[in-house]
Amino acid sequence: MLLAGCALSPVSAQAEGVRSAAMLSHTCAGCHGTLGASAGEVMPTIAGMDKGYLVEVLEDYKDDVRPSTIMGRIMRGYSDQEIAAIASFFAAQPWVSTERPIDGELADQGELIHQQRCETCHSEGGRGQDARSPRLAGQWGPYIEYALETCRARGASCKKRQGAERVEALDDAEIKALAHYYESQK
Known part of the structure; x- marks a missing residue:
């Protein structure tokens, strides 16, 4: 019985290669911010974006429909299910507007x-x-x-x-x- 309980634990799921949406999204944090609220003016904020839109954009990068320097290479490393999980994660985050002086x-x-x-x-x-x-x-x-x-x-x-x-x-x-x-x- 103890063995069966261990096989279903989150630790063993991670060991078997099952990755959570939050874990998958960490790849995006360097450019788009930890929760998708970008701190850089040339990187878009993606938190709170429509999930369908995010899926389409990420799939376009994966399929080389959208030009990119890095996004296409990153997205080719994910399955369609993982891309949907990443999109769901960021869509669920709150939108954070920029705070800059405007003309x-x-x-x-x-x-x-x-x-x-x-x-x-x-x-x-x-x-x-x-x-x-x-x-x-x-x-x-x-x-x-x-x-x-x-x-x-x-x-x-x-x-x-x-x-x-x-x-x-x-x-x-x-x-x-x-x-x-x-x-x-x-």
Whole structure:
């Protein structure tokens, strides 16, 4: 009887290679923060993001659909079930908005652009999210600039992403204004 109890203990499960979602997420901590609240302005916060969105993004990295320097290599090391567990872990964490000074005038310009071009997918001032649209409100402005510039530069290869045509039409000043607006939203 004692042997049967030991075989089911958490320690033996770890020894057999079963990894918890929290354990799997540790790989992400160096860039995205321990619980997904990034401390670096060019790394996105992923805590509190929609699980479906996170799964899609991580699978896109794994399948080389999204370009990356490191994410593709990391994701290829995980099974689809492990990717879903990682996404669930981060989706369950609370969102943490950035705390940086914002250029109010640029943020006001960005709000107008958001209302005209982005609100249908990124509702509630960028707080709304689903499996196709990430939360933008409170995200790092420099990361948003990078993501929008990358999508715009990729052109046709960015078409898989919802709103790609709208992003392609943005100029540098509009991207900067949108980044300030979203970063100013909590």
